[in-house]
Amino acid sequence: MxxxxxxxxxxxxxxxxxxxxxxxxxxxxxxxxxxxxxxxxxxxxxxxxxxxxxxxxxxxxxxxxxxxxxxxxxxxxxxxxxxxxxxxxxxxxxxxxxxxxxxxxxxxxxxxxxxxxxxxxxxxxxxxxxxxxxxxxxxxxxxxxxxxxxxxxxxxxxxxxxxxxxxxxxxxxxxxxxxxxxxxxxxxxxxxxxxxxxxxxxxxxxxxxxxxxxxxxxxxxxxxxxxxxxxxxxxxxxxxxxxxxxxxxxxxxMDARKLRRVGDLDELAPYRRAFGQFRDAWCRGEGIERAARHFLECEWALRVFVLDDTGRQVGENIESDRHDPWRRATFPLLARSAGANWSKRTYFRDALVRPGETIVSEPYMSSSSKNLCVTLSVLVQVGGQGFVLGADILFEGLCRTLA
CATH class of the missing domain: 3.20.20.450 (EAL domain)
Known part of the structure; x- marks a missing residue:
């Protein structure tokens, strides 16, 4: 040495x-x-x-x-x-x-x-x-x-x-x-x-x-x-x-704010209320665009959609027109959502096992626009058939209120 x-x-x-x-x-x-x-x-x-x-x-x-x-x-x-x-x-x-x-x-x-x-x-x-x-x-x-x-x-x-x-x-x-x-x-x-x-x-x-x-x-x-x-x-x-x-x-x-679960955020309260209005109106038979109008008026609401009970999407997404600057280029095929199978998404699987309860997903990348989003979902019964209603919130925008 x-x-x-x-x-x-x-x-x-x-x-x-x-x-x-x-x-x-x-x-x-x-x-x-x-x-x-x-x-x-x-x-x-x-x-x-x-x-x-x-x-x-x-x-x-x-x-x-x-x-x-x-x-x-x-x-x-x-x-x-x-x-x-x-x-x-x-x-x-x-x-x-x-x-x-x-x-x-x-x-x-x-x-x-x-x-x-x-x-x-x-x-x-x-x-x-x-x-x-x-x-x-x-x-x-x-x-x-x-x-x-x-x-x-x-x-x-x-x-x-x-x-x-x-x-x-x-x-x-x-x-x-x-x-x-x-x-x-x-x-x-x-x-x-x-x-x-x-x-x-x-x-x-x-x-x-x-x-x-x-x-x-x-x-x-x-x-x-x-x-x-x-x-x-x-x-x-x-x-x-x-x-x-x-x-x-x-x-x-005990008072830490940074890492509360997304579902526990107070900032989601208006989105939950508007999603409940969407659910009730759609179940009464209103068209999806009219039923979703209150939700899509929320600041960081992105879109709503409907899946059948196998996870197949029924119709196209109904998009908010407020967030074009946030949309990112993606594969053209992904813009066509009708018929897509989302059965592996957590928000769909959780909705199936907790029928009637509003599910709040953890943030994930949306294939529709390549943004991080949080999805609200719920399993409902209409005419003897099950449907999962979904509504996406732009997580990147919501984060601005949490920093």
Whole structure:
């Protein structure tokens, strides 16, 4: 192992930032971060690694940093704390330094199950070598994390290939998610998808209370960021993180607005009333255009339609003429809706099993105009036959009232 200072390479120091479990209000572990100096002056991790790469000592320097982090961590950590170590995929996949790094860690005295190997977001020209390296580390008992998911190369394909224990979401995702109800819902769906794959989720870059609340509301497992704790060289793991207002977070979450179910939104009340008028008028025998006039007068109403009890559409859509600027070019065939089969749509299936009840769908992409929409639907009986009435609301417009 190299002596960084003896070779004129950047001096190594370690800082640690807590990674917190939201359910427990305590640190599940700490991420080790390089605090380097060169020529007596602080330099960023990027600058330090650029220097050692030019010197041809990147792999050795990465290993030196890793061992320094481990030794510092073992001075303060209790037996339950995990250590998150950032490692470049080039080093992990290197035929010399990859195995040597594993040996360094195994000989360091830290239990492998307490070490999370955090694969940095970076291109790797030999992806199978990276998969093999990760599998080898997992075989020793180390945990695997992917850093900066949603930025650059850390994508769903890499998750499938490496099967990590932890995925850390890039900070830009939470920054953008707090800006709108639609973005927040997308983040929730992303967390659900990654949970389905079988991984814990860390939301990185939490700097505000609003971001913290949204992370909790999205059911993220862990959080990390300045709001909960800044990186520090001297860590006292025995001191509770009393600056973190976890109890307040619990209480405020009850009033959180961002991620209420669409069906619970107060803003849908006028659409529900107008849809009820449409249902009653159509069941009395009024023509669909006249029956739907009150609904189509609502601000973000898009269209109404009728399906038979097999999901086949009866007649064409009756469209609002208020939202032409929102309509997007689509395949000409999709503009002809009569006879189309919508039996797999959730709004149709839910209406069948809850007859007479107004169903509110979750947002989905409408094939009629390629917009996100929310559909109100209800199963009614007319002349001894079942029909499902549907009415679409432009979700992208409705979101303007929810941001």
């Amino acid at each position: 190299i002596d960084a200072q003896a070779l004129g390479l950047p001096q190594i120091e370690s800082a640690f930032q807590p990674v917190l479990s939201l359910a427990h209000g305590a640190a599940v572990g700490y991420e080790a971060l390089l605090r380097a100096k060169h020529g007596g002056m602080p330099c960023s991790p990027d600058e330090a690694f650029a220097l050692v790469r030019r010197a041809g000592r990147y792999g050795e320097y990465e290993r030196a940093c890793t061992l320094h982090h481990v030794r510092r961590f073992m001075r303060f950590a209790d037996e339950d704390s995990a250590l998150f170590l950032n490692l470049h995929p080039d080093v992990l996949a290197d035929p010399i330094h990859g195995p040597a790094l594993a040996d360094d860690l195994l000989e360091s005295g830290v239990t492998p199950g307490r070490v999370v190997i955090e694969v940095l977001e970076a291109r790797q020209d030999t992806p199978q070598a990276l998969v093999d390296a990760v599998d080898r580390l997992r075989g020793y008992g180390f945990l695997i994390a992917l850093d900066d998911f949603g930025a650059g190369l850390t994508n769903l394909g890499r998750v499938w290939d490496l099967r990590p224990d932890v995925v850390k979401l890039d900070r830009e995702l939470i920054c953008k998610a707090v800006s709108s109800y639609r973005n927040a819902r997308s983040l929730l769906r992303l967390v659900d998808l990654l949970h389905d794959i079988g991984t814990f989720i860390v939301v990185e870059g939490i700097e505000t209370e609003e971001q913290a609340r949204l992370s909790r509301d999205c059911d993220a497992d862990f959080v990390q960021g300045y709001y909960f704790g800044r990186p520090t060289i001297e860590v006292d793991a025995g001191v509770p993180l009393t600056a973190v207002p976890m109890l307040d977070l619990d209480a405020q979450l």
